[in-house]
Structures are given as C-alpha cells and as structure tokens.
Amino acid sequence: MAAERIAVIVKEIKYWKENRLLPETYCDYLLALYTNGEAFSEEADNNIKIRQWTVLDVTHLILSLLMIPFSLLVLYFTEFASVLQLGILLLFFSYLVWIMNYFRKIGHPYLHVPLIASLLVLLLFTTFISKLILDSNMLQITVLISNFIYWFIVSKQRKIKYLQIISILAIIFTLLYTGFLYL
Incomplete structure (x- = not known):
C-alpha cells in the first residue's frame, strides 16, 4: 500500500513539474525525497529538451515580421485620420510586446524577431507623434536619437x-546628418 501511495505522489509531482505548478527546484527536491534519489537521476538525464516548432510559433514569427510593412502601409499609404493611424500603430506595438513576452516565457530561440520589430514600430510611432505635435527638425532629431x-x-x-x-x-549617422543639415 505504501508503494502505491508513493507512486501516486511521484506522479503528481511530475505533473506539477511539467505544468509548472511548482518551481522546478521544489519538484526536484520532492522527487528526490519520495524516491530516495532514484527518479531524480532519471530526470537529470531528460532535463535537456528540444523545443518543437508549432504552427502558432511560425504564425507569430510571420506576423511579427509583417508588422513593419503593415505599419508603413498604415502611415504612408492610407488616408486614415491621424488618431486612427496612431491607434493602429499602438495596437501593432502592443501585439509585438505580447509576442515578445510569450516567446520569452516559452524560451523561444527567435525572441529577437518580435523585439526588433517592436523597436522599429516604436520608432515609427514616436516619429509620427513628434511630427504631429510640432513639425520641427530638431524635435525629429531628438526623438530619433532618444x-x-x-x-x-x-x-x-x-x-x-x-x-x-x-x-x-x-x-x-543621425548626428552626422544633423551636422550636414545645419551647415
């Protein structure tokens, strides 16, 4: 009866570990405690996992790459109101930040793609806002450098x-351009 009980407990702890209900170190400790260290050595060998690509991952990567041309399309090739253009850019940026956090959470190797895309969309967003606020070259240059x-x-x-x-x-390049602009 005790062996069955321990087997059930070990099975539960492995479930907790797989679904991240407890931190991994706690689960390893509990597994070592209940199995007298036997299952712990088996888990150490299986600790290296190869991440499988899913359709969702590929879709998020493709959408992350497409956010840059979509942003340019919204800004320069549509006649939407400025507030609507800013809202769409903000929506694109928030999606990219969400994808970046999702990739970080699952340990995706291509975390750089949504990061770079979000930085570029943020650049477009801030330069567009600065142009709306005040159409000044110095403000544009300050926004670019920042x-x-x-x-x-x-x-x-x-x-x-x-x-x-x-x-x-x-x-x-921006500083050199500024120097040549005001010569």
Whole structure:
C-alpha cells in the first residue's frame, strides 16, 4: 500500500513539474525525497529538451515580421485620420510586446524577431507623434536619437551585440546628418 501511495505522489509531482505548478527546484527536491534519489537521476538525464516548432510559433514569427510593412502601409499609404493611424500603430506595438513576452516565457530561440520589430514600430510611432505635435527638425532629431539610445540600452540589457552596433551607427549617422543639415 505504501508503494502505491508513493507512486501516486511521484506522479503528481511530475505533473506539477511539467505544468509548472511548482518551481522546478521544489519538484526536484520532492522527487528526490519520495524516491530516495532514484527518479531524480532519471530526470537529470531528460532535463535537456528540444523545443518543437508549432504552427502558432511560425504564425507569430510571420506576423511579427509583417508588422513593419503593415505599419508603413498604415502611415504612408492610407488616408486614415491621424488618431486612427496612431491607434493602429499602438495596437501593432502592443501585439509585438505580447509576442515578445510569450516567446520569452516559452524560451523561444527567435525572441529577437518580435523585439526588433517592436523597436522599429516604436520608432515609427514616436516619429509620427513628434511630427504631429510640432513639425520641427530638431524635435525629429531628438526623438530619433532618444530612440536609438533606447535601442542601445535594450541591447546592453539583453546582450545583443548586433543591436548595439546598429544603435551606435544610427546615432552617429543621425548626428552626422544633423551636422550636414545645419551647415
């Protein structure tokens, strides 16, 4: 009777671990406790998991990539009211942030795709707002440089080398353009 009871408990703990109802370290501890360390060694071998691609993952990746041309389409090739254009861009941006958090949660290897797309949509959003508020070149340049500084901060946080390089080059290019603009 005790062996059946322990088997049921071990099965429950494995269920909790698979569905993340308890932290993994707690589940490992409980498994080691109830199985005297035998099941724990089996779990250590199976700890490396290969992530399978799903249709949902591919769909989210494709939609993330399509948000950039859709944003350009909404801004430059439609005659919607400015408020509606901003609302659509905000909707695109929030979708990309949601996808980014979803990919981070499941440990998706292509987390960079929605991150880069969201940064580009944010750049379009902020430059469009600044152009609506005040049609000034200095405001546009300030918004561009602040966006690129934000890109650099995000790239430092997430340790993304290519985004660091792109943000530095974008800042340099913007400053050079500003210098040539006001000569």
